[in-house]
Amino acid sequence: MKFSLIMATLGRSREIERLFRSLAEQTYRNFELIVVDQNHDDRVTAIIDRFKDDFQIVYCRSEKGLSRARNVGLQAVSGDIVAFPDDDCWYLPHVLEFVAGKLGSDAALAGVTGCSVDGDNNPSQGRWSTSPLTVNRYNIWTCATSYTIFLRTEPVRAVGGFDEQLGVGSGSRWGAGEEVNFLLGVLNAGYKVCYEPALRVCHPEPLAIYDEKAYARGRLYNRGFGRVLSLNRYPMHFVLYVAARPAAGCVVSFLKGDLGRARYYWIAATHRVLGWVDQG
Template sequence: MKFSLVMATLGRSVEIERLFNSLVNQTYKNFEVIVVDQNEDDRVVKLVDEFRDRLEFVYLRSEKGLSRARNVGLKHIHGELVAFPDDDCWYKPDVLEFVAKQFLADPELRGLTGRSVDGNGVASQGRWSDQILTVDRYNVWKCATSYTIFLRAEAVIRAGQFNEALGVGAGTRWGAGEEVNFLLRVIQAPMYVRYDPNLRIFHPEPLMVMDDKAFSRARLYNRGFGRVLGLSGYPFYFVFYLIFRSVAGGMLSALRMDFKRAKYYWIAASQRFLGWID
């Protein structure tokens, strides 16, 4: 089974080199790296040339926008399995081998997701279940983010394209949620997707510092989160639960005198609501 790893990139170099080195060290070697470059300079071209003798590349360019880039990349996949590594994530040496074994052992499996951890193995980018789960529309929020999703190519084809109004660089208010929106179409097909917490992908925790950048990210990401809830027709009680969870986090942070984190949670709650009614 061959992997097609679709990596969109803008503005990064050192992080890409880290990812490429982690791919060179994979114990499972049957994969291609589809690089979709959105830079105006040649920083990524230089890295691709540097690693070309060790990795199989398909090099492409696209207009800005993460979903746009992924849609360009999906037109060029050759593998039976497809993944969407971020340009700042990286893999343990046995990640592709672990994933391939899961798909080979279970012909009914159409998707496998895992958790995100930082370089020390601590959970990053959200809350993650500790249990193996069949992914559904209610637990998907604690079972997947873009770079922890692996799908059979047939599931990708069935799901169609990423919604280009969602995601980083889309030019809209909805700066995230495109991967969950995409995965929900796989689940609702219906196709069997499993979450395994033993599948761990490295990614830095973006909320180590509560600053203006974190607040801006909270606005875009949570409005996108809310938009997906609206597009997918989630019932009010579930939307209320997700909003109230952020409100509760803000209240607890305020009681601890952590007012910056309280502000972050308030932004998250309000933007989820606004995204939902958009």
Template sequence: MKFSLIMATLGRSSEVERLFRSLAEQTHRDFELIVVDQNNDDRVTQVIERFKDEFQIVYCRSEKGLSRARNVGLQAVSGDIVAFPDDDCWYPPQVLEFVADKFGNEAELAGVTGCSVDGGNKPSQGRWSTNPLIVNRYNIWTCATSYTIFLRTESVRAVGGFDEQLGVGSGSRWGAGEEVNFLLGVLNAGYKVRYEPALRVCHPEPITTYDEKAYARGRLYNRGFGRVLSLNRYPMHFVLYVAARPAAGCVMSILQGDLGRARYYWIAATNRVLGWVDQG
């Protein structure tokens, strides 16, 4: 069972090397790394040169934009399973073996997803379900993020590609959600995807300080969240639910005197609604 791992990268060096190092340590060895380089320098090709004898590397270039890069990478896929590691994530040594075993034991599965943890094995990048689940359109938000999604190539081909108006670097108001939108396409096509909390991919927690950078990220990411809700015709009661959660967090943070956190939660709540009503 061969994996095609599509990694888009821009502006990172040491993080890319960390991912490469983790791939060199995988117990399952049948994989290719498809590097989609968006840099204007040779920082990534230098890393590739150091690891070119460790595993198969396919090098591509694309215009800026995460979804654009992944669509370029999809054209180079030759494996049975496709995944989308971030350039600042890393795989524990048995990740690919774990996923290969799941697919090997359950032929009806088109996808396996896992959760995100930081270097100390604590949850990162949001809330995560603690029990195994069959992924559906309502639990998907606590069952998947881009670098924890593994899909059979057949199901990837059925969806076609990522919406290039969504995601980091898209140039739109919708700075996230492209991977959930893509996975919803897999579900809508009738494929079965299972979430396994024992499948853990490492990624640093992106927000450690509530500053202007965090607020800008919150606007883009949550507006993208709302846009995906709109594109996939989620009912109003669910939109209100996902907006109410950070709104409640805002109130609690005010009561605790944490105004920075309160502001972030308010940004999250309002931009989820704005993304849902924004028709572009």
């Protein structure tokens, strides 16, 4: 089985080199990297030139917007398994081998997801389930993020593409959630996806510091979260549940005197609800 890894990139160099080095060290070698460049300079092509003999690289360009870039990348896919590494994530050496083994041993399985860890193997980018699961519309939020999703090409083609109104750089109010919305489309089409906590992809923890940049990111990302809840017709009780969790975190953080964290949790709670009620 051949992997097609779609990496959209804008404004990064050092992080891309880290990802490329991790791909060069993969124990499973049958893959292509589809680079979708949104920069106006040659920073990416210079890095590609240094790694072009280590693995197959397909180069594309697109307008800004993560979902737009991934849709461009999907047009270049030639593999049997599709994944969407972020330009600031990196793979441990056995990641592709693990996924190939899992999908190769179960023909009924359309995809596998894993969890996100930082460089010290601590959870990053949110909460993660600790047990293997069959992914469904309720546990999906602790089972998948874009760079931990690996899908056979058939369900990817069945969904058709990412919603370009969702995600970073979309120009809309909904700055995240495009990958969960996409994966929900796979599940809604009747495909089976499993979550394996042993499958780990590395990504820095973005909330190490609670500053204005983190608050702005929290508004966009959580509003996108709420928008996905609305698009996929989640019941009100679940919307209240996912808003209540950060609201409770706000109260606890406030009582501990951690005002920066409390503010972030309040933003998360309120913008999840705003995203759900916002019809565009």
